[in-house]
Amino acid sequence: MRIDVISIFPDYLSALDISLIGRARQDGLLDVRVHDLREYTHDRHRTVDDTPYGGGAGMVMKPEPWAEALEAVAADSPVERPTLLVPTPSGTVFSQPLARELAEHEHLVFACGRYEGIDERVFPWAAERFDVRLVSLGDYVLNGGEVAVLAMVEAVGRLIPGVVGNPESLVEESHEDGLLEYPVYTKPSSWRGHDVPPVLLSGDHGKIAVWRRAQQLERTRQRRPDLLAEEPSA
Numbered sequence: 175m176r177i178d179v180i181s182i183f184p185d186y187l188s189a190l191d192i193s194l195i196g197r198a199r200q201d202g203l204l205d206v207r208v209h210d211l212r213e214y215t216h217d218r219h220r221t222v223d224d225t226p227y228g229g230g231a232g233m234v235m236k237p238e239p240w241a242e243a244l245e246a247v248a249a250d251s252p253v254e255r256p257t258l259l260v261p262t263p264s265g266t267v268f269s270q271p272l273a274r275e276l277a278e279h280e281h282l283v284f285a286c287g288r289y290e291g292i293d294e295r296v297f298p299w300a301a302e303r304f305d306v307r308l309v310s311l312g313d314y315v316l317n318g319g320e321v322a323v324l325a326m327v328e329a330v331g332r333l334i335p336g337v338v339g340n341p342e343s344l345v346e347e348s349h350e351d352g353l354l355e356y357p358v359y360t361k362p363s364s365w366r367g368h369d370v371p372p373v374l375l376s377g378d379h380g381k382i383a384v385w386r387r388a389q390q391l392e393r394t395r396q397r398r399p400d401l402l403a404e405e406p407s408a
């Protein structure tokens with residue numbers, strides 16, 4: 175998979191050089207390229223933003239640098255229509271199913287917005303060449319999309335075969351089956367007056383599986399009842 179990230183703070187993405195994603199890049203499983211949006215400006219001050227039409231506080235990212243950066247990325251894309259992902263509070267919610275879908279794509283391009291956002295006209299313009307997805311990581315506002323991109327690249331990258339050493343560890347995990355994960359424990363079995371639930375020391379794998387599923391349901395009921403909400407019957 176090829177991943178391109180466009181940002182005015184490319185160094186923010188240096189976390190992609192280390193750990194799991196860094197190793198996957200060294201192993202040739204991921205081709206990650208980070209681009210400085212300012213390389214696509216032509217004025218002395220390398221301007222990427224301007225005041226908002228209609229007034230209001232803050233600044234808006236100019237469309238032209240984005241168009242030139244996206245054209246450059248599309249020019250040597252391995253596919254006809256790369257997927258353009260734009261982290262924004264006004265996007266559809268990112269999820270494990272979406273991460274699984276994106277892990278099948280050949281070329282992902284991430285646009286990191288800053289300021290109050292990107293000129294809205296960039297998205298219909300980009301839609302001629304890209305499959306444009308505005309994606310939210312949650313109902314809060316960050317100063318820029320970089321942190322969200324790091325999260326999404328990790329969520330998607332770890333699903334690519336070979337990136338995670340033991341693919342078994344990808345099966346039983348939070349949200350994979352729509353429920354929160356069960357509690358986990360390791361040695362010592364008694365720690366500062368807190369003991370590991372005895373069932374986990376029983377060696378009875380059937381009972382352990384039942385206990386774990388019950389824990390998942392209880393946790394999900396307590397912390398994320400929305401995940402259990404019944405789909406409205408059609």
Ligand SMILES: COc1cc(COC(=O)c2cn[nH]c2)cc(-c2cccnc2)c1
Pocket residue numbers: 260261262263286287288289290291292309310311312313314315316317318319320322
């Ligand atoms: C592309 O346009 C953006 C992107 C971002 C960065 O992403 C997030 O904040 C985010 C992504 N999932 N959850 C939060 C922030 C704004 C923004 C909007 C209003 C005021 N201030 C900033 C606009």
